[in-house]
Amino acid sequence: MGGKVYDRRPLEVDRDPRKQLAEEVGRFPKLTPESLLAGYVKSLQDFGMEALRQVIGIDLPLFFAWLKGLIPNFDFTSFPTPEQAWTSIIHAFLDPLSGIGDAITKAFSGITLVDPGTAANNVWNAITGILTVGNNAQNVGNNAMREINALKARFFAGDGAYYIDNLDYASSPYLPSPYVRYESGPGAGTFGPNGSSALAWKAAGASARTCCYRNPDMHISTGKFGAAMLLETVSERSGPMNYLGAVNSSGNGIALGRSFNQAGLVTVSAGVPSALISPLSYTEDKGDSWEIYYGTTADPRSARIILNGGAAVVVADTGITLDNDIYLYLGGSAVNFFFTQAVPARVGSFTFFESNL
Secondary structure (H helix, E strand, C coil): CCCCCCCCCCCCCCCCHHHHHHHHHHCCCCCCHHHHHHHHHHHHHHHHHHHHHHHHCCCHHHHHHHHHHHCCCCCCCCCCCHHHHHHHHHHHHCCCCCCHHHHHHHHHHHCCCCCCCHHHHHHHHHHHHHCCCCCCHHHHHHHHHHHHHHHHHHHHHCCCCEEEECCCCCCCCCCCCCCEEEEECCCCCEEEECCCCCEEEECCCCCCEEEEEEEEEEEECCCCEEEEEEECCCCCCCCCEEEEEEECCCCCEEEEEECCCEEEEEEEECCEECCCEEEEECCCCCCCEEEEEECCCCCCCCEEEEECCEEEEEECCCCCCCCCCEEEEEEEEEEEECCEEECCCCEEEEEEEECCC
């Protein structure tokens, strides 16, 4: 049978392969730990933005662009570029004791601002808080929104007063002094700290009850204010309400009110909120952030209610003129639901600030 014939003789080699290999290696620069690190960092820089986005869901360029849109009058020239921030993350990540979360925390806490003024530090602290990782998705989202609300309070207050309460109190039926309490309705139940950095309704009985507060230490003297609150849960059915706004020392003022599926303005008289005025329908979700702004230079009696950054209710003239001296107003109400109470959403944090609009 015919077939292919293979020449099994060894190939003739006219050069020593070991010598040739040595010559080839000699053409490359000498490899050192420093040069290897530099090359690794360069590779991560080339592809790392996408890698970071995949790992923690944050696109740094878009994130920084969003911040500039959020506070357009702020000077960001003292801040690192996204590329510089990412380089710092890479160097921290190369520490063998660091995971990606530790690396991000180390990197952003280690960056020095070019011009660390008070405003820059405030904004940068909020950014580092937004980028905190290591929690579950809901907690990360809550932390981010909490820091965003704090950042907005600092920005809109300008040189004016702003207040932030993350509700880090021991569990109690009521908020502690100096909060002044207003209670109404035939039922029982209280709205107080739950010991886990939140304000939660403590149900009792089945009848309707309202529990709200004024804080005399959270004071604004211009009659124009902004306020925001983060809600960690949804309401139980329709009817229960959360309130946030401002009142004078007699407990008279204006607030936003929101329930399971409606939101709007309410008037406040002696600490007691009215029914919703011209409410808007919406769909609630965990982690909702609600804001109210009252008064601008052009329209001193106007009001805006904002849900998760988008305008929900705009009233050009509320018909309400606030005193110059106003104070935080916050609270909630429960309603009857068969043999128990349907309760308002849990509040994770809030801000109250002088508005410079």
